[in-house]
Amino acid sequence: MAKVVSFINMKGGVGKTTLSVNIGYTLAKEFGKRVLLIDADPQMNATQYTLHEDLVYEILDDPNKSIFGILDNRTPLPGVLHRDERGSQKFNGIFQITNKFHVIPSNIRLMELNLALSPFKLRKYIKDNVNSSYDIIIIDSPPTISSYTNIALLASQYYIVPMTTDYLSLVGLPILEAYISNLKQEFAIDLTAIGIILNKVDTQLKMYQDVKQKILAKTEWRQILFNNELLERTMIGRAFLQEKINANQQYIIELNNDELKQNIIRITQEFMQKGRI
Amino acid sequence: MHSETKNAIYLLLDILDSMSKSAGDSTKLIKIDQNTLHLIKNDLFSVISQPDRLFENIIEEKKNLIGILPYVLMDKNKFPSNENIVKLAEKSLNISVPNWKNRSRNEIIGIIISNIAEMDNNKDLSSFIYPWKSFISDRNVQLNLNSSDFVDLWLKYFDNYKNNQ
Numbered sequence: 344m345a346k347v348v349s350f351i352n353m354k355g356g357v358g359k360t361t362l363s364v365n366i367g368y369t370l371a372k373e374f375g376k377r378v379l380l381i382d383a384d385p386q387m388n389a390t391q392y393t394l395h396e397d398l399v400y401e402i403l404d405d406p407n408k409s410i411f412g413i414l415d416n417r418t419p420l421p422g423v424l425h426r427d428e429r430g431s432q433k434f435n436g437i438f439q440i441t442n443k444f445h446v447i448p449s450n451i452r453l454m455e456l457n458l459a460l461s462p463f464k465l466r467k468y469i470k471d472n473v474n475s476s477y478d479i480i481i482i483d484s485p486p487t488i489s490s491y492t493n494i495a496l497l498a499s500q501y502y503i504v505p506m507t508t509d510y511l512s513l514v515g516l517p518i519l520e521a522y523i524s525n526l527k528q529e530f531a532i533d534l535t536a537i538g539i540i541l542n543k544v545d546t547q548l549k550m551y552q553d554v555k556q557k558i559l560a561k562t563e564w565r566q567i568l569f570n571n572e573l574l575e576r577t578m579i580g581r582a583f584l585q586e587k588i589n590a591n592q593q594y595i596i597e598l599n600n601d602e603l604k605q606n607i608i609r610i611t612q613e614f615m616q617k618g619r620i
Numbered sequence: 621m622h623s624e625t626k627n628a629i630y631l632l633l634d635i636l637d638s639m640s641k642s643a644g645d646s647t648k649l650i651k652i653d654q655n656t657l658h659l660i661k662n663d664l665f666s667v668i669s670q671p672d673r674l675f676e677n678i679i680e681e682k683k684n685l686i687g688i689l690p691y692v693l694m695d696k697n698k699f700p701s702n703e704n705i706v707k708l709a710e711k712s713l714n715i716s717v718p719n720w721k722n723r724s725r726n727e728i729i730g731i732i733i734s735n736i737a738e739m740d741n742n743k744d745l746s747s748f749i750y751p752w753k754s755f756i757s758d759r760n761v762q763l764n765l766n767s768s769d770f771v772d773l774w775l776k777y778f779d780n781y782k783n784n785q
Contacts, residue, residue: 374669570637609658612665616633619626 345379345477346620347469348537349499353522354515355486358505358542360388361579362610363483368594369611371444376478376620379437382449383410383465383495384485390448392593393440396585402448408436409450413468414494416461434472440591445477458490462530466498479620488522496526496534501618504539508551516564537617539564540610541572567617571609578603629664636660681749686737693729698770702728708771709735712778713748751781 350363363380370376382389390409391399402408407415412434438446458464469480484495496502504519506512516539527534539558545551558564573579578598587593595607614620640652692698699705702725709715715735717728739745755777 374665376669612661615665615668616630619630 345377345469345474345480346501346618347480347482347499348501348503348618349383349482349484349495350503350505351484351492351496351519352504352506352512352515353486353488353519354506354512357486357507357512358540358573359486360384360392360483362503362505362540362542362573363481364389364392365595365607366611366614367479367481368440368444369596369607370479370615370620371441372594372596373608373611374615375443377443377476379445379447379473379477379480381410381447381465381480381482381495383453383482383491384449385451385453385491386485387449387451389446389483390450392583392588393446394438394448395589398438399448402436402450406450406452407434409448409453410436410465411450411453411456412436413447414453414456414458414461414464416456416464434468437473453491458494462490462493462497465494469498479618493526496523497530497532499534501535501537503537503614505542506539507543508541508545508548508554510550510554513554513557516558536567537614538567538569540569543575544572545575569610569613569617571606571613573610574603574606576600576603626668629668633661633664678746678749681753682736682739682745685749685752686733689736690729690733693732694725704771705729705732708774711775712752747782748778751778754781 350359352359367378367380371378380389380393387399390402394402406412413436436447438448440446465482473480482495482499485491502523504516506516523534523536526532541555558568578600579595582593582595582598584593591597596604598604636652636657640654640657693705693708699708702720702723705725705728706717706720709717709732713732713736715732717723717731720728723731736745752774755774758777
């Protein structure tokens with residue numbers, strides 16, 4: 344049975360997508376794990392990170408080839424076959440990036456759906472359809488307190504908090520804690536923090552040292568803080584170019600940079616160790 | 621790999637990490653070199669990843685089994701009656717053949733092969749494939765391959781294999 348992990352932070356630009364995509368890819372490529380990455384963010388960052396441009400346009404044209412197809416529960420129009428009757432029309436929104444790294448993309452039209460009506464829909468889809476086919480399912484969550492984030496967390500057993508070493512990110516941590524605590528109470532679910540991963544790290548900066556000290560000062564944060572941190576390197580951002588994506592060369596372990604490759608491998612190992620994956 | 625073994629390896633990694641962190645303390649009970657620690661970790665993670673390689677092997681082995689098994693099951697020296705075939709399928713593959721008494725040998729074999737093809741429980745499949753390969757290549761078995769009690773010989777071998785795991 345797959346373990347389901349959400350990557351979440353209420354702040355944008357902290358590296359949720361970079362880490363969720365690259366940890367997922369590294370788990371599959373280096374450690375032979377069967378990985379499903381679900382992009383639950385209508386901004387479609389993980390979708391654009393992993394899929395070729397033409398596929399992204401195809402998904403924009405047909406939202407049913409994305410997580411939208413799983414979550415859309417609007418009543419079919421009169422004259423259109425009811426869902427049960429079109430049983431042969433299976434969800435076809437799982438894209439195979441490599442043998443063991445698959446992606447369910449997102450779609451901007453996710454915002455049209457009233458997801459509050461069925462908060463466990465993604466959880467049910469995972470349980471009924473894909474749980475036994477993967478070792479791990481990673482959900483890239485949106486940076487908002489919203490029904491999209493709720494469905495991602497309610498489908499997960501664990502969560503990871505990527506963050507950058509700036510003061511605003513630090514302020515976001517207690518907000519996230521409060522949000523998750525409320526969600527756990529409201530829906531009576533088990534949701535465990537695997538860890539906090541620091542991203543875009545420059546160890547020479549005083550701000551890095553300040554923020555890290557503040558994290559280490561709080562016992563519950565210190566216990567889950569990853570020893571390994573993703574370094575700040577422009578090469579990671581530059582890899583996000585269409586020609587690299589078309590050749591599957593956008594992932595950190597494919598950048599021909601040994602320092603970064605070892606960096607993401609160690610983060611992935613720690614992820615496996617902390618999540619017992 | 622059993623999940624208990626995997627968890628034990630992770631526990632060992634947790635202990636190594638704790639020791640490594642405390643190695644900076646003045647007490648320095650145990651000194652761990654970081655490069656050595658990474659080396660150990662890489663080895664242990666490669667061990668942890670092995671079940672997934674096993675999974676890949678099973679898929680390949682499944683294809684091979686589907687190719688070879690009809691030929692074996694057609695052999696009337698090894699399987700004098702249809703009952704022998706059904707017995708092998710039920711007891712070692714957990715596949716039942718409904719109304720087998722009213723079916724031809726070809727139909728029975730077809731049902732078994734279809735079931736294997738659709739089997740997604742790799743545990744059931746691997747518990748058959750590995751002893752089966754070992755059985756077929758066993759020299760003592762080779763000497764009795766054409767004996768009429770082939771199925772009983774196999775089932776005895778299969779049970780012993782399971783009990784020794």
